[in-house]
Amino acid sequence: MLENQSNEKELNTLIARRFEELEEIKNKNVRPYEYEYDVDSYSMQIKNDYEKFEGKTVKIAGRLMAIRKMGKASFAQIQDKEGRIQIYLRRDEIGEQYAIFKLLDIGDLIGVEGFVFKTKTGEISVHTKSLTLLAKSLRPIPIAKEVVDENGNKKIYDQFADKELRYRQRYVDLVVNPEIKDVFVKRSKIITSMRNFLDNNDFLEVDTPILQSLYGGAAAKPFVTHHNALDIKLYMRIADELYLKRLIVGGFDRVYEISKDFRNEGMDRTHNPEFTMMEMYVAYKDYNWMMYFVEKMVNHIAIEVLGSAKVNIEGTEIDFSPPWNRISMVDEIKKETNIDVLSVGKEDLAEDVKKRGVKLTGGESKGKLIDELFSIVVEPKLIQPTFVMDYPVELSPLAKKHRTREGLVERFEGFVLGREICNAFSELNDPIDQKERFEEQSRFIEEGDEEAHQIDEDYVRALEYGMPPTAGLGVGIDRLVMLFTNQSSIRDVILFPQMRPEK
C-alpha cells in the first residue's frame, strides 16, 4: 500500500505506522473520515466564560495537538479555530472508543462531546462522554509543544521554524503557528474596510482585463503568455490604470478595482511577482482633493481594523488622523541639501548624488537623479504620515503637468515610517501631451529601458474623445498590510508567496 503513497523514505516508518492504525480503525468498523460533526462550542469561548459552561455538555471539534496517556485514562489537547482546550478521557466511561483513542495520533481531527470541568490543577477541560474520529492524519505534523507559565507567557518548544517549509506548506504553518492567522484576518479586514469606505463614497467596483495585448500604467517588465485561438501574444497586467481611466472617459465618475497585478521582476522582502493593488479614479477632482480623501480613508481603516488612529508600529507611535503633513519634493530637498534640483545641471546633480554613495550607471534621467537624492536625504525622515508632492515630469508619463511649477507634475506619494504607501496624481487628460509623453517613453525603450511605457494608441484615442479632469490613486495593499501588521516581509502577509517549484 505504501509504495504508491510515499516516496519519502525518511517518513516511511512514521507514515506506515499511521496506515496500520488506519487499517485497525477500519477493522473496528469505525469510519476514519466522517461526514459532519455538529459543533456547538469553541475552546476560547469555554475558557473565557467558564462559569457559564461549567458542568454543561458541549460538542467541540478540532485537531489533536498533544496526547498524554496514563493507562486507563488520558488527557489530550485539541486545537480549534480559536485555540486549544484539554480533553479528559476514561476507559471505564467510553469503553470501545477508548481503544480507538489509543490508535489516534497528533494531527488527527476529532469531535468530542462531554461536560466542562476543571482538573485538580485548575485546567479547564472537557470530560469526554463520546469521541468521534473526523479525519485520520496520515502525515506527522511538526510538533510544537507549548507551555503557558504563571505569567501567561507562552513558551513554544520545537517550533516549526523553517521559513521555506512554512511558506510552501502554509496549511501546516497555520496549524502549528496559529498566531500568524491574525495577520491574515487583519489583511481581510483591511480590504473589507477599504472596500466599504469606497462603496460608501459612491465608488463603483469594476473588473478590467488581466490579460492584455498591450500592457501599461506603470514602469515594469510584464509576464508574457500566449492565446492559442487568436494566436497572439498576451501580457499579464502590470497596472489597472489605463483601463480604469477609459471608464472615466465613458462616464463612470468614480471607479475602483482591487486587483492582482503581475510584474516580472526580482523577488525580495517587499516584492512578490503577483501582488494586490487598489486603484481608484474620480472625475472632476485633482490631487489636492485626493490627499484629503486618502488621509480620511487610511484613518478610517486604522480605526476600524486596529481600533485607533494612533498605532504603535515598530515601537513608534504613528498617528493616522488627518491632516497629514504635506511637503514639496524639491523644496524639501533644498531644505536638506541647499540644492535647487530644478535649476542645477544634470551633471552637477549626478556628481552630488554620487558623493552620497549611490552607484550610478550614467544613463539616469534628471528626474531619476532627483528621486535618488530624495530617497537618501528626505525619505528616512518621513516617520509620521506625510504627502510628498510634485514630482519631476520624466518619472510620471501619465500625470498632469503642474499648474504653476515648470518641470513638475501634480503627483503625490504618501509615506509612513519612511515607506511609501500610495501614489496618486492629477491625471493627464490632454491627449496631445499624453501622446508626446508616450513618444518620449518609446525613445527610452529604444535606448534599452525595458521598463519604459509602450505607446497605447487606443488610450490616446480615448483621451481624444475627452476625459474630465480626474484624480487617481494607487495603494499597494500588501505593503499597507505589512505596515498595519508589523511584518517586515511581504511573504508574511501573502498566504501563498511565490516559491521556486519543489523538485
Added chain:
RNA sequence: GGGCGCGUAGCUCAGUGGUAGAGCAUCUGCCUUUUAAGCAGAGGGUCGGUGGUUCGAGACCACCCGCGCUCACCA
C-alpha cells in the same frame, strides 16, 4: 545580479580532523486528574550533492543545488 549566512533523525538543535549525538516525536511495557505527564526499554541517519586534501572528512578546500538575510529597482 552583488554581499553575508545556513543545510546533521519527523521537529528543534549540538557535534572545530579520529567508531554519528541530545530533547521532543515514533514503537513496546507499566500507569484512572495529567500538562514539555512520568518510569523502563527499543527503533530511526547516503551529515544537501559532486569532486578534492588527508592514513582518516559531518567538520578542511573547490564547484554545484536549495533556502534565509541584506544591497540595488519598484508597489
